[in-house]
Amino acid sequence: MSLNEEVELLRNIPLFAKLEPSRLKLLAFTSERITYEPDQVLFHQGDVGDAAYIIVEGEAKVLVETAGGEIEVAALGRNDFVGEIAILCDVPRTATVRATSKTVTLRITKDLFFRLVAEFPEMSVEIMRELASRLEHTTQKLREALANSG
Amino acid sequence: MSERLERSMYSFVLRYSRRQQLYILAFVVLSWPIGFMLLDLPKQIINRALEAKTDIFQLAVLGVAEIPLQVSQSVFLIILCCIFLTLVVANNALKFHINTTKGRTAERLLRRLRYGLFSRVLRFPIPRFKRTSQGEIISMITAETEPVGAFFVGAVVDPIFQGGLLFVAIGFIIVQNPWLGLAAAAFYPLQIYVVPRLQKKVSALGKARLREIRHLSDHVGETVGGIVDIHANDTSNLELARFTDRLSNIYNIRFEIFQRKYMIKALNNFLDKLAPFLFYLFGGLLVIDGKLDIGQLVAVIAAHREMSSPWKEMLNWYQQQADARVKYDQVVSQFEADGMLDDALQHTDPDPNLTFDGEIDLANVSLVDEDEVRRLANLTLNLGFDTNLAVVGSGSSGKEYLGLLLARLAIPTTGQLKVAGQDLVALPESVTGRRLTYVATAPFMQSASVRDNLLYGLKNRPLRPADYDDEEGPKRERDFAEAARTGNIEHDYWADWVDLEAAGVESADALFDCLIEILDIVELSDEIYNLGLRGTIDPDHRPDIAEAALKARSGLADRLEETEYGGLVEKFDRERFNSNASVAENLLFGTTVGDAFDHDRVAENEYVLKVLHDAELIDDMLAAGRSVAETMIEIFADLPPGHEFFEQYSFISSDDLPEFRTLLSRTEKHGFDEMDPEDRAALLSLPFKVVTAQHRLGVVTDELVVKILRAREIFAANLPDELKGAVEFFDSEKYNAAGSLQDNILFGKLVYGQAEGSRMIGALIAETLDSLGLRGAVLEAGLEFQVGVGGSRLSSGQRQRLGIARALLKRPEVLILNESTSALDPAAQDRIAEKIIAMRDGKGVIWVANRVSMAAKFSKVAVLRDGQLVEQGTYDELNSEGTTLHELLQSS
Incomplete structure (x- = not known):
């Protein structure tokens, strides 16, 4: 896959959608492309977070370790952005991500991510928007859950 | 050289070169009559052979004898000319001989002096090095001795030679007229009185200058040593200012020296010219009075002129010798120290009958350091040779001094220290350095291979x-x-020099096994193994390892084919483009040696350009270059200049980016054909750096790949002889001397971006090597790894473990370790200590521990506090409420 195709792909990710093409290209060019075989792990729960991943191709699942064993909490596919919490909040990985098929990712290191954010303020606005919408999403879920239980 | 160095330069010169000096002098004297004849013969040729008309010619010899010759005029001329030619040859031969003899004598003296100084450095009492810096010692032994050495030979011969000439001239004048003789020499007493006084001041300044120069080299040495901290503290300005300050001092001193030196010269010249003034005045009056004939006056003036040259030379010589003496005194005085180790202790071989067992016995031992601080006080301790002792205490307990004392690296100020009934202080180093062995916290590493450093302790005598x-x-x-x-x-x-017997082995092969065993004990063998994989070997020097690597190469290839790992490596194939290698690597299809084909500048290489041209690749590469440049400008143009992304990712530096922008617009207008060579080279250099799989720039098209493969063929086929050494081609059947052992085994590139690819392939390589029984070969290659200056290419923990391994190899009766594992993690420290104690099997280990809890591993513990031995016993005995050990354990 060439750089231009990767740029197209990044454009489909809400977080990056509004960035100019040249910045998307910078993001694509400066991030490493890593291929995982099925069952290989992108990162483990509890690890120190040093990078976020964009799934370019393939599928992966998000697993959380609990006392009762591993629970799959989400499935990831093309265009999904994963692992950003650990680099944003400096907390250990909150889940394990394991490839379920042959998976190609763009690996954006913490350094690179923060430098991009610092360099291009429009990106931080996008991130805020994304996080706010996620918060809204979970709050709504919580509200529903409370309503159902109550 | 066990005696003291001669205090004065003259006693040194005379002591060691008297015979040569006399020899040179004899030849100098021999050259005088020849010189005289050479001046005299032309006169004879003109006066006697050309002008005289006679049958008997007189040949004058040295102005004293006349030899009558009955020959024709032309034969006489030929005879004179032949004598002249012979004398010219003889004169030059003599001068040549004198000069080489002088040079050789000077070099021998200099060599002796330097050796003497260096051997003293090796015998300095160790605390001395706290006050004398490395830079100063280096400057003294190398730079400062050099002018002294140059002066050595002239020291005796020159004044005699020039003085001789001077006395002849004065004598000549006195014979003509005693008064004029006195007049000619009238100012000499004045000069002899004044000049040394002036020179004294110059010498004092010379001393000061020397001191400043030493400080300067000291400062340079310090800067090099502390470079990391200078950067870390942003103190480069401070260092520059300090350096400038020193340079100012040197400048001022130098300027004053110049002023005074040339003042002396000017004064001398003035006095020199004053004499002719007196000749003209008083000589003229004498001529007028008829007391002197005019011919005599002219002769006297001529003679005075003859005098002035040797006199000036004498003066020069005087200044030089004053300078050389200052330097000599300054250097030699720095190399005399109290408490210098007796020379005999270093050169005496061990007594073969010396049995070295029994006890180590300290009785009331105290150690006061050079700052009068009491480090150890009244220590009384008795240890069997088989004791495992841990010495513990806080940082200020003086525990490290106990280690130094036991290894005779510090001498007790008072008290008795006996080992096996013998006074440790009087034992030669051949005993203290072999039977006892001390491992420092930061062991010394030579800039040599790991193996050399391991064997260092076995090299006591050839x-x-x-x-x-x-x-x-x-x-x-x-x-x-x-x-x-x-x-x-x-x-x-x-x-x-390697003492196999000391290591307890009989052959070099057995020594290798022993080395590996010891590296296992200090947990260094895996790291040495990795160094071996990443290092290069010389296949001519070690054909066995090269062959093993080739075996591993095909072994790995089989494994890659059998397993799913095959996709992790893209092998080198002459027929195929390697998308995980750069375009430059693909074109060269080999490893560069030297910088002829340096990847950053490969586009400037004429041969490469010719190859590109022959493969009709120039335009394609320029187009690719343009495309790369466009992408780089697009991506990086918005970043501020100097942003670190440029260095990390961009093909074009931020400084060059604007230039490329204008370059692109120029090419757009005029096309590639009219580009100037500089633009061309700049544009061509870009695609060479592209690694297709990694950069995904899409510039290396299928069409380009075909052409690059053709260029690869052309490149190899027509490579001119003078460039043959500059690239080592990838050849599946051949070991590549320029590549690392790992590259040779892999014979390809790791495929970009495969998760954990590097780790998996590393494991596969290790597995392959093990299954082929080649681990030893890799370890051997690892032992050839060059550790760098002071071992700087190793980590401090690696250096520490190497230091321990070096000591273990010698199998000393007593092993003394001074916080020798402090750079390792606690678990590793404990493991290594346990393994060492087990390996020593009853032979003593004295461990000055950096962590108190290590003491649990030892059969005996000595606890120090403020230089005093406060507790000793077993760990269990001492580890109870209220003891110092307990307190230390609690606080650690």
């Missing part, structure tokens, strides 16, 4: 002579003879 061929042998013999003549040591550095 044991087996080196094997020289017929050419080398006589040369070595001459070197030894010369070394002996100048009092240097007579051991051959190139002999085999």
Whole structure:
């Protein structure tokens, strides 16, 4: 896959959608492309977070370790952005991500991510928007859950 | 050279070169009559052979004898000319001989002096090095001795030679007229009185300057040593200012020296010219009075002129000798120290009958350091040779001094320290350095291979002579003879020094096994193994390892084919483009040696350009270059200049980016054909750096790949002879001397961006090597790893473990470790200590521990506090409420 195709792909990710093409290209060019075989792990729960991943191709699942064993909490596919919490909040990985098929990712290191954010303020606005919408999403879920239980 | 260095330069010169000086002097005197004849013969040729008309010619010899010759005029001319030619040859031969003899004598003296100084450095009391810096010592032994050496020979011969000439001239004048003779020499007493007084001040300044220069080299040495902290503290300005300050001092001193030196010269010149003034005045009056004839006056003035040159030379010589003496005194005085180790202690071989067992016995031992601080006080301790002792205490307990004392690296100020009933202080280093062994916290590493550093402790004396061929042998013999003549040591550095017996082995092969065993004990073998994989070897030097690597290469290839790992490596194939290698690597299809094909500048190489041209690749590469440049400008143009992304990711530096922008617009207008060569080179250099799989720039098209493969063929086929050494081609059947061992085994590139690819392939390589029984070969290659200056290419933990391994290899009766594992993690420290105690099997280990809890591993514990031994016993005995050990354990 060439750089231009990767740029197209990044454009489909809400977080990056509004960035100019040249910045998307910078993001694509400066991030490493890593291929995982099925069952290989992108990162483990509890690890120190040093990078976020964009799934370019393939599928992966998000697993959380609990006392009762591993629970799959989400499935990831093309265009999904994963692992950003650990680099944003400096907390250990909150889940394990394991490839379920042959998976190609763009690996954006913490350094690179923060430098991009610092360099291009429009990106931080996008991130805020994304996080706010996620918060809204979970709050709504919580509200529903409370309503159902109550 | 066990005696003191001569205090004065003259006693040194006379002591070691009296005979040569006399020899040179004899030849100098011999040259005088020849010189006289050479001046005299032309006169004879004109006056006697050309102008006279006679049958008997007189040949004048040295103005005293006349030899009558009955020959024709032309024969006489030929005879005179032949004599002239002979004398010219003789004169030059003599001068040549005198000069080489002088040079050789000077070099021998200098060599003796330097050796003497260096041997003193090795015997300095160790605390001395706290006050004398490395930079100063280096500057003294190298730079400061050099002008002294140059002066050595002239010291005696020159004044005699020039003085002789001077006296002849004065004598000549006195014979003509005693009064004028006195007049000619009238100012000499004044000069002899004044000049040394002026020179004294110059010498004092010379001393000051020397001191400043030493500080300067000291400062340079310090800067190099502390470079990391200078950067870390942003103190480069401070250092520059300090350096500038020193340079100012030197400048001021130098300027004053110049002023005074040339003042002396000017004064002398003035007085020199004053004499002719007196001649004209008083001589003229004498002529007018008829007391002197005019011819005599002219002769006297001519003679005075003859005097002035040797006089000036004498003066020069005087200034030089004053300078050389200052330097000599300054250097030599720095190399005399109290408490210098007796020379005999270093050169005495161990007594073969010395049995070294019994006890180590300290009775009331105290140690006061050079700052009058009491480090250890009244220590009384008795240890069997088989004791495992941990010495513990806080940082200020003085525990490290106990280690130094036991290894005789510090001398007790008072008290008795006996080992096996013998006074430790009086034992030669051949005993204290072999039977006892001390491992420092930061062990010394030579800039050599790991193996050399391991074997360092076994190289006490040359044991087996080196094997020289017929050419080398006589040369070595001459070197030894010369070394002996100048009092240097007579051991051959190139002999085999490794003491196999001390290591308890019989052959070099057994020594290797022993090395590996010890590296396992200090947990260094895996790291040495990795160094071996990443290092290069010389296949001519080690054909066995090269062959093993080729075996591993095909072994790995089989494994890659059998397993799913095959996709992790893209192998080199002459017929195929390697998308995980750069375009430059693909074109060269080999490893560069030297910088002829340096990847950053490969586009400037004329041969490469010719190859590109022949493969009709120039335009394609320029187009690719343009495309790369466009992408780079698009991506990086918005970043501020100097942003770190440029260095990390961009093909074009931020400084060059605007230039490329204008370059692109120029090409757009005029096309590639009219580009100037600089633009061309700039644009061409870009695609060479592209690694297709990694950069995904899409510039390396299928069409380009075909052409690059053709260029690869052309490149290899027409490579000119002078460039053949600059690239080592990838050849599946051949070991590549320029690549690392790992590259040779892999024979390809790791595929970009495969998760954990590097780790998996690493494991596969290790597995392959193990299954082929080649681990030893890799370890051997690892032992050849060059550790760098002071071992800087190793981590501090690696250096520490290497230091311990070096000591273990010697199998000393007593092993003393001074916080020797402090750079390792606690678990590793404990493991290594346990393994060492087990390996020593009853032989003593004295461990000055950096962590108190390590004491639990030892059979005996000594606890120090403020230089006093406060507790000793077993760990269990001492580890109870209220003891110092307990307190230390609690607080650690």
